[in-house]
Amino acid sequence: MTEQVNPEASVDAPHIDENHVIAERRDKLKAMRDQAKLTNSAVFPNDFKPEHKAAALHAQYDNFDKETLDPQAIPVSIAGRMVLKRVMGKASFATIQDATGRIQLFVNKENLADANSEAIYESFKHWDLGDIVGATGALFKTKTGELSVKVSTLRLLTKSLRPLPEKYHGLQDQEIKYRQRYVDLITSEDTRNTFKARSQVMAAVRGFMTNNSFLEVETPMLHPIPGGASAKPFSTHHNALDMQMFLRIAPELYLKRLIVGGFERVFEINRSFRNEGLSVRHNPEFTMMEFYAAYTDYHWLMDYTEQCIRAAVIAVHGTAVITYDGKEVDLSQPFERLTIVGAIQKYAPQYTLAQLNDATFLRAEILKHGSKPFDHAGLGALQLALFEETAESQLWQPTYIIDYPVEVSPLARASDANTEITERFELFITGREMANGFSELNDAEDQAARFHAQMKAKEAGDDEAMYYDADFIRALEYGMPPTGGCGIGLDRLVMLITDSPSIRDVILFPHMRAES
RNA sequence: GGGGAGUUAGCUCAGAUGGUAGAGCAGUGGACUUUUAAUCCAUUUGUCGCGGGUUCGAUCCCCGCACUCCCUACCA
Numbered sequence: 001m002t003e004q005v006n007p008e009a010s011v012d013a014p015h016i017d018e019n020h021v022i023a024e025r026r027d028k029l030k031a032m033r034d035q036a037k038l039t040n041s042a043v044f045p046n047d048f049k050p051e052h053k054a055a056a057l058h059a060q061y062d063n064f065d066k067e068t069l070d071p072q073a074i075p076v077s078i079a080g081r082m083v084l085k086r087v088m089g090k091a092s093f094a095t096i097q098d099a100t101g102r103i104q105l106f107v108n109k110e111n112l113a114d115a116n117s118e119a120i121y122e123s124f125k126h127w128d129l130g131d132i133v134g135a136t137g138a139l140f141k142t143k144t145g146e147l148s149v150k151v152s153t154l155r156l157l158t159k160s161l162r163p164l165p166e167k168y169h170g171l172q173d174q175e176i177k178y179r180q181r182y183v184d185l186i187t188s189e190d191t192r193n194t195f196k197a198r199s200q201v202m203a204a205v206r207g208f209m210t211n212n213s214f215l216e217v218e219t220p221m222l223h224p225i226p227g228g229a230s231a232k233p234f235s236t237h238h239n240a241l242d243m244q245m246f247l248r249i250a251p252e253l254y255l256k257r258l259i260v261g262g263f264e265r266v267f268e269i270n271r272s273f274r275n276e277g278l279s280v281r282h283n284p285e286f287t288m289m290e291f292y293a294a295y296t297d298y299h300w301l302m303d304y305t306e307q308c309i310r311a312a313v314i315a316v317h318g319t320a321v322i323t324y325d326g327k328e329v330d331l332s333q334p335f336e337r338l339t340i341v342g343a344i345q346k347y348a349p350q351y352t353l354a355q356l357n358d359a360t361f362l363r364a365e366i367l368k369h370g371s372k373p374f375d376h377a378g379l380g381a382l383q384l385a386l387f388e389e390t391a392e393s394q395l396w397q398p399t400y401i402i403d404y405p406v407e408v409s410p411l412a413r414a415s416d417a418n419t420e421i422t423e424r425f426e427l428f429i430t431g432r433e434m435a436n437g438f439s440e441l442n443d444a445e446d447q448a449a450r451f452h453a454q455m456k457a458k459e460a461g462d463d464e465a466m467y468y469d470a471d472f473i474r475a476l477e478y479g480m481p482p483t484g485g486c487g488i489g490l491d492r493l494v495m496l497i498t499d500s501p502s503i504r505d506v507i508l509f510p511h512m513r514a515e516s
Numbered sequence: 517g518g519g520g521a522g523u524u525a526g527c528u529c530a531g532a533u534g535g536u537a538g539a540g541c542a543g544u545g546g547a548c549u550u551u552u553a554a555u556c557c558a559u560u561u562g563u564c565g566c567g568g569g570u571u572c573g574a575u576c577c578c579c580g581c582a583c584u585c586c587c588u589a590c591c592a
Binding site for chain 1: 517523525526527528529540541542543544547548549550551552553554555560561582583584585586587588589590591592
């Protein structure tokens with residue numbers, strides 16, 4: 001805790017966004033401080049302990065009729081932020097909001113128990129929307145049937161110095177919603193519900209994993225060698241060790257070390273960091289679950305991932321058929337599985353199979369779509385590029401794409417039937433990549449060779465190519481059992497489940513440029 | 517990185533074809549003892565994002581910049 005400072009002194013300190021409304025509230029607070037000095041009482045008291053919550057009271061008493069409820073005079077104590085206020089001479093209504101919902105207070109001078117009721121009522125009239133209040137009283141129903149608290153004691157617990165957004169339209173400015181999430185949360189039930197759903201998703205996923213004998217682990221966020229994905233890392237420096245470190249781009253290589261160590265099923269839910277562009281589906285730090293299971297392969301992973309996602313959707317919605325951006329997404333049926341070429345044939349049928357196996361044709365076609373030309377791409381990588389240009393965005397219903405080429409999958413096990421492709425899949429829903437998994441490469445010598453190839457690519461200018469991780473190779477040399485591993489982008493899963501158009505809508509404090 | 521849209525009172529938004537701006541909410545004063553975005557009367561508040569240019573005069577036209585949103589690119 002910080003040291004106590006003289007509040008009188010801080011009043012003169014520079015403040016941002018000051019305006020006359022705030023100045024008036026500061027004046028009110030100053031008057032409160034002066035008054036508190038006289039009566040030796042606290043301006044910001046912390047001794048009021050509410051015993052009830054708005055939603056629970058509504059759940060319990062909304063269906064009571066007035067004749068039954070009023071005579072019981074059920075005593076309650078409740079606290080929250082005052083969000084609406086209607087003063088009518090000698091009687092007033094105020095609506096307060098707590099973590100669970102809203103409830104109406106009926107404040108009438110004659111009902112106030114305090115000997116000083118006249119003064120309390122007069123000061124209440126000058127409290128502001130946004131102030132935190134505590135009240136005790138008896139439950140009753142108004143003549144329109146709304147459950148309310150007939151207030152007998154009323155206290156201002158926290159003075160609010162800043163005006164709330166417009167009480168009907170709320171906060172509309174998207175920038176302020178992201179930058180000042182606290183205001184967004186006060187104002188928007190939609191926003192509150194989105195983050196409650198996010199919490200439910202996390203709990204459902206975690207529960208699904210532990211129920212299937214997975215061990216939750218935490219591996220380093222600071223990596224001496226960034227690995228496990230093709231991405232540009234954030235770089236930092238550790239002073240005591242005097243070494244460069246990177247914020248992790250993926251936990252993969254550490255989790256596989258744990259499989260080597262004998263934990264046969266592990267998962268981690270945590271942040272990864274990628275120093276790349278921001279978009280409606282990319283935040284520099286994002287939350288991913290990666291999980292690894294020994295003696296499984298990518299077929300098992302697809303079945304399992306599907307069940308996990310379905311469980312998360314049902315945990316929030318109670319059904320696996322939901323709506324995203326106005327269109328239905330059906331997660332109740334087995335997810336479709338298509339090869340890269342198969343997906344192109346289905347969603348871009350203008351191409352013949354001969355064309356899809358013609359590297360020269362593919363190269364020209366990809367250039368036509370405005371994608372960057374790449375010199376060393378093999379047939380598989382060219383097919384993948386065309387898939388991304390033509391088919392990917394159309395994969396609205398859950399679809400697994402399989403048979404990724406070895407050259408873009410340096411950590412995946414090659415297919416026994418075709419050494420050019422790997423036992424790998426990516427899951428797409430609403431045209432977005434949601435998950436990526438594969439049978440893990442557990443041949444230490446093959447992995448070492450693939451790392452060497454990545455180093456060559458890096459020397460040739462590919463700054464997203466992987467580094468050679470000698471300790472990871474050493475771990476594989478001890479022997480890693482055959483293993484399946486998968487990463488699920490949880491922010492994107494929450495986007496899907498909460499029908500959110502932007503990843504920023506599911507991250508409490510998304511990164512923004514510095515305020516000027 | 518490239519393209520498009522936006523930025524007016526604390527909040528939600530109008531607005532003028534160039535003559536320095538309004539409404540509602542919030543605030544303030546008043547009326548009102550069952551309101552529901554309470555109502556009624558009165559009333560305060562603005563570097564019209566920032567910097568240049570054109571002009572007698574720019575919040576409006578032109579140029580540049582900043583920030584936001586959307587699309588696009590890299591990626592999950």
